[in-house]
Amino acid sequence: MLELVELDGTIAVRELGCGAAVAGYTPQMVGLTLAQGKQILAETQRHLVQAQTEQHCRRRQICQRCQARRPLKDVRSRRLVSLFGTVAVKAPRFKPCQCMVTCRRTLSPVAEIMPDRCTPEYERVLAKMGALLPYRRARTVLSEFLPLGKPQTVETTRRRTLCVGARLEREAVAAPTCTSAEPAPSITLSIDGGHIRAARQYQGRTFEVLVAQISKGEGKLTVFSSVPAEAHAQTRQLRGVLHGLGASSTTPATILSDGADGPRSLGEAASPGPTHHVLDWFHLAMRIQHPAQAAKSWPSKTEDDRQAGKRLAETIERIRWRLWHGQVRRSLDLIEETAASLEAVAEDTAPASAAQKVARLLRDLRTYVSGQSEIIIDYATARRCGEPISTAITESTVQWLLHRRMNAQQQMRWSPRGAHLMLKVRTAAVNETLDRDYAVAERWAHRPFRKAA
Numbered sequence: 486m487l488e489l490v491e492l493d494g495t496i497a498v499r500e501l502g503c504g505a506a507v508a509g510y511t512p513q514m515v516g517l518t519l520a521q522g523k524q525i526l527a528e529t530q531r532h533l534v535q536a537q538t539e540q541h542c543r544r545r546q547i548c549q550r551c552q553a554r555r556p557l558k559d560v561r562s563r564r565l566v567s568l569f570g571t572v573a574v575k576a577p578r579f580k581p582c583q584c585m586v587t588c589r590r591t592l593s594p595v596a597e598i599m600p601d602r603c604t605p606e607y608e609r610v611l612a613k614m615g616a617l618l619p620y621r622r623a624r625t626v627l628s629e630f631l632p633l634g635k636p637q638t639v640e641t642t643r644r645r646t647l648c649v650g651a652r653l654e655r656e657a658v659a660a661p662t663c664t665s666a667e668p669a670p671s672i673t674l675s676i677d678g679g680h681i682r683a684a685r686q687y688q689g690r691t692f693e694v695l696v697a698q699i700s701k702g703e704g705k706l707t708v709f710s711s712v713p714a715e716a717h718a719q720t721r722q723l724r725g726v727l728h729g730l731g732a733s734s735t736t737p738a739t740i741l742s743d744g745a746d747g748p749r750s751l752g753e754a755a756s757p758g759p760t761h762h763v764l765d766w767f768h769l770a771m772r773i774q775h776p777a778q779a780a781k782s783w784p785s786k787t788e789d790d791r792q793a794g795k796r797l798a799e800t801i802e803r804i805r806w807r808l809w810h811g812q813v814r815r816s817l818d819l820i821e822e823t824a825a826s827l828e829a830v831a832e833d834t835a836p837a838s839a840a841q842k843v844a845r846l847l848r849d850l851r852t853y854v855s856g857q858s859e860i861i862i863d864y865a866t867a868r869r870c871g872e873p874i875s876t877a878i879t880e881s882t883v884q885w886l887l888h889r890r891m892n893a894q895q896q897m898r899w900s901p902r903g904a905h906l907m908l909k910v911r912t913a914a915v916n917e918t919l920d921r922d923y924a925v926a927e928r929w930a931h932r933p934f935r936k937a938a
């Protein structure tokens with residue numbers, strides 16, 4: 486039984502359901518089953534929403550000025566989708582009061598408390614789940630545990646998620662730069678790009694997604710992500726995040742990237758304080774790994790070959806060591822020297838193809854290192870001093886943020902806009918700010934039903 490108590494003490498009792506007394510129990514009979522729990526929740530919700538609506542309508546029918554009742558115009562019906570089922574309510578509309586002082590228009594009390602077809606919480610949870618799981622699976626999981634009744638279509642889940650994403654972005658762009666955060670001594674900004682498969686009707690097979698991970702010293706990492714082609718005032722949004730973490734015009738920022746223009750310039754533009762660019766060790770190490778890997782397949786038929794292969798592997802290790810210590814010039818010399826001697830080997834002796842391959846990869850490495858020479862640092866010392874050197878963590882964030890959700894199924898393809906807005910919700914969920922951000926961004930909502938006076 487459900488007891489509904491009004492302010493004046495009036496009690497209304499509603500029946501939620503009933504079980505039968507039995508002589509003995511089996512393990513399956515102890516406690517509520519999921520189905521029973523869902524049913525009780527749904528019934529409670531229905532009675533509660535209907536009672537609240539009726540109460541609100543009764544209050545609103547009374548004119549605040551003359552205490553007379555407004556005449557009834559008509560009674561419509563409304564359905565409210567909530568996490569605990571869809572509830573149908575009666576929605577009376579009232580004509581203006583005869584005193585003609587307060588509201589002169591038709592008054593629709595239900596529209597005031599139900600400005601949308603669903604409760605805000607329903608929308609928020611749907612968006613959150615839609616951002617964490619493929620839309621279809623999100624719907625399945627929600628309806629497994631909640632008495633949703635007839636579950637929403639996949640399209641509704643998608644649309645709600647993207648609407649919430651759009652509102653979060655508008656708020657992020659419009660929000661005043663808050664300076665209430667504790668000032669950060671320094672900021673590390675790791676920016677990396679990833680690629681998402683585009684839906685067929687869009688140009689290109691893939692499109693770019695940027696993922697930034699921001700930290701101030703130890704502590705928690707904050708994630709930011711957007712599709713540059715779709716982002717509205719991307720730099721401003723990222724700067725807002727930095728401000729929120731306490732960055733000011735004097736806070737030094739270390740920007741770790743793979744050296745590509747997009748991430749670098751975004752970091753540069755978004756940082757309010759002085760910046761220091763560093764080629765992240767993760768990307769550099771990956772590039773060294775290419776020739777190192779190729780050298781492993783060096784022929785080992787003869788003792789000479791084995792010796793040559795061993796020497797080559799050692800040389801590449803030496804190149805890695807020099808780069809790790811920030812010795813750009815010396816590493817370039819060694820790369821050049823090694824590549825040249827391999828090319829000479831390729832001219833006349835047996836392991837021609839292996840030598841050619843390693844030489845080619847070394848030349849690639851050379852191009853990369855000389856292109857990024859200005860942002861290669863002494864990683865060994867930096868690490869000893871506890872300075873940031875690698876975005877390997879970002880790499881796993883990219884993996885989690887993008888690929889887990891966006892390439893979860895082979896066939897999953899995205900519109901750049903859909904991906905962008907979904908990422909707004911997903912990053913808020915990861916940063917654990919979704920509940921707050923959602924509430925704040927409400928001012929950008931265009932609810933189908935507007936609040937009456």
Ligand SMILES: [Zn+2]
Nearest residue numbers: 548551582584
């Ligand atoms: Zn009146």
